[in-house]
Amino acid sequence: MTENVPAVPEQGPEHGAEGELIAVRKGMFGARNGGDTSGYGGLVRRIELPGASQRPFGGYFDVIADELEGALEEQSLPPAEAISGYVVHRGQLTIHVPREHVVRVARTLRDDPALRFELCLGVTGIHFPEEAGRELHSVVPLLSITHNRRIRLETTAPDADPHIPSLYEVYPTVDWHERESYDMFGIIYDGHPGLTRILMPDDWLGHPQRKDYPLGGIPVEFKGAQIPAPDQRRAYS
Numbered sequence: 345m346t347e348n349v350p351a352v353p354e355q356g357p358e359h360g361a362e363g364e365l366i367a368v369r370k371g372m373f374g375a376r377n378g379g380d381t382s383g384y385g386g387l388v389r390r391i392e393l394p395g396a397s398q399r400p401f402g403g404y405f406d407v408i409a410d411e412l413e414g415a416l417e418e419q420s421l422p423p424a425e426a427i428s429g430y431v432v433h434r435g436q437l438t439i440h441v442p443r444e445h446v447v448r449v450a451r452t453l454r455d456d457p458a459l460r461f462e463l464c465l466g467v468t469g470i471h472f473p474e475e476a477g478r479e480l481h482s483v484v485p486l487l488s489i490t491h492n493r494r495i496r497l498e499t500t501a502p503d504a505d506p507h508i509p510s511l512y513e514v515y516p517t518v519d520w521h522e523r524e525s526y527d528m529f530g531i532i533y534d535g536h537p538g539l540t541r542i543l544m545p546d547d548w549l550g551h552p553q554r555k556d557y558p559l560g561g562i563p564v565e566f567k568g569a570q571i572p573a574p575d576q577r578r579a580y581s
Contacts, residue, residue: 367391367474391474394433401430404493405437411458412439412449421448438483438496443508446499450514453486453497461486461495464515469525471554479503480531484511484518501531510536528553 369389400406409430413423426445431438441449453461463486470481478500485496501508510533511518522533523542530551533539541548550557559573 363392363394365390365392366472391472394431396429397432401432401437404491405430405432408437408459408493408495409439411456412452415452415456415459416449419448419452421445436494436496438498441497441499443499443501446497447509447511447514450484450486450497450511453495454514459488460490461488461493463487463489464511464517467511467518467521467525469529469531469553471529471556473503473555475500477502480506480508480529482508482525482531482533484515506530507532507534509534510539512536527551530554 367390369391371385371387399409401409413427416423416426426441426449427439428442429440431440439449453459465485465487468483468485470483471479472481473479480501480503481498482500483496483498485494487494499508508531510522512522512533512535519537520542522531522536523539525531526533526536526539527541527543528551540546544552
């Protein structure tokens with residue numbers, strides 16, 4: 345028999361505060377030297393993160409928040425300490441957790457019968473160099489097969505100390521996903537059984553998907569011509 349699951353709420357102004365503006369970017373590809381090489385020099389983008397949401401969230405999101413906080417209290421872990429905030433945005437619930445509590449919260453989400461998020465769908469690394477003290481984000485989407493619910497778990501770390509506890513002991517399937525986030529963003533997942541590069545050579549310097557990684561470019565010969573790196577090509581502005 346299929347469980348009657350409350351509908352996922354739509355994002356509305358009643359769910360949260362105004363977004364947090366962290367940067368305004370101009371042009372394409374973030375190129376700053378050599379002028380615009382793409383023809384998009386007039387492009388202006390506001391990099392804005394959604395603000396924290398307030399109760400009620402609507403749908404099953406309130407149920408998840410209530411059950412998680414109750415389960416943490418039973419473990420003598422104050423919810424205000426283990427959960428730094430909730431964000432409901434575009435029909436998704438993201439639970440923000442300080443890195444020192446991420447493993448415990450993830451295990452609670454997996455094991456508590458009222459939550460039962462058995463499946464981890466991956467790990468996504470993000471780099472926001474403008475966010476001082478929390479430049480690196482690690483986002484984990486979770487699925488409850490039992491209750492047919494989805495959430496995201498997010499934690500952050502500063503560039504100066506890019507360490508986040510690995511979720512391998514809770515969700516072993518994050519093995520290669522955490523290796524990719526380490527390879528591309530430089531996030532060090534403490535406790536991972538074999539944190540090595542997975543896409544780039546072992547002796548590669550830097551992490552290619554970070555925003556501060558140089559555009560670079562590998563010299564390519566085409567009919568005797570050399571193709572320069574993107575930020576060194578002809579400027580249109």
